[in-house]
Amino acid sequence: MTKILMVCLGNICRSPLAEGILQSKLDHKLFSVDSAGTSSYHIGNKPDPRSIAVAKQHGIDITKQQARQFIKQDFIDFDIIYAMDNSNYDNIIALAENDAQKSKVKLILNESVPEQNLDVPDPYFGGDNGFEKVYKLLEEASEKISQQLNSLT
């Protein structure tokens, strides 16, 4: 089982979408996908209603998810950790205890737009429109990730 973790700040907008989208593209018997937030702000909450709505428009149900905070044990439990933006990346790396742990952490948009270190923009304080943009960026990156992972099996 290859285990993948999606991480943003609150675990209510971007990483729940990333979890749902990538999960929809992988064989559940071979891969598991989870998500977490670097902050404690929304622990226990469901995804933001705007993320739930945009996922639903694309046929993906993320309503069963519940926000949790990223913990150091995640470096042990997961094989690949995708940060949604550079700030999330820095916050995760700061918790790593060795280079092997650091090497598990990647910026998700480097999968679709290599080496540019682009951010998935934080849509929390914007309008609904921002969520469709986030969905599109995550769909493109998840498609690349799933092609890589499925080619290994």
Ligand code: 4NP
């Ligand atoms: P997320 O979005 O990191 O994509 O889940 C945010 C959610 C909540 C906050 C910031 C970003 N907040 O400041 O509460």
